[in-house]
Amino acid sequence: MDEMGSASGGPRVGTPLYQLKAEFFKTLGHPVRIRVLELLSEREHAVAEMLPEVGVEPASLSQQLAVLRRANLVVTRREGSHVYYRLTHPQTVELLRVARGILSGVLEGQAEILADLRAARPGG
Template identity: 80%
Template sequence: MSAPLYQLKAEFFKTLGHPVRIRVLELLSEREHGVAEMLLDTCVEPAYLSQQLAVLRRANLVVARREGTAVYYALTSPQVAELLCVARVILSGVLANQAELLADLRAPAPPESAPRRD
């Protein structure tokens, strides 16, 4: 019996749930990148980047190709880039709502009315 779709989705989102992996996918959304380029942009150790790329390869989100001694990565589907764009839109809305709440909290409180004496 296969895993329910919601479990597969949860595993998929767990794969995306790492800042370095998200950054790599963002870079690859623009174009194919070599490992050396990604090292400069992600500011992580080569072994650590290699681990994160392996996770993305196992999830079939990226594909690698070798050219001489260089290794280049690309997205397996342009829909990954679309997913990142949708996430950005959702986060923008969430942050905008939070900014409005923060502004409300920072606004001066209205003066309290004096107690009435009858």
């Protein structure tokens, strides 16, 4: 999904861009979806390959893949009885990298605060 798309796959005329962005981030707001996108950042995967990596039941993975398909974040191809998924937009890899960097910075800041608290004298 691009900045003008919606979770249902199509643009909605007149919807503010900030709202579309919020819907986009809601689509990303599930751990299984993030893990799937991380796996697909490496290479195309068959559904069976992803199952042990995401640690959910096949029905749950299928449901999350459907959300990503509707949002146009992944596309499929069939080869025999296997369905393969890949990222629709290469920029998704960059988005995940930036998110990791932001999260690392936040956690480093929290670790510094925790260290300061532990080093502080009682009542000080």
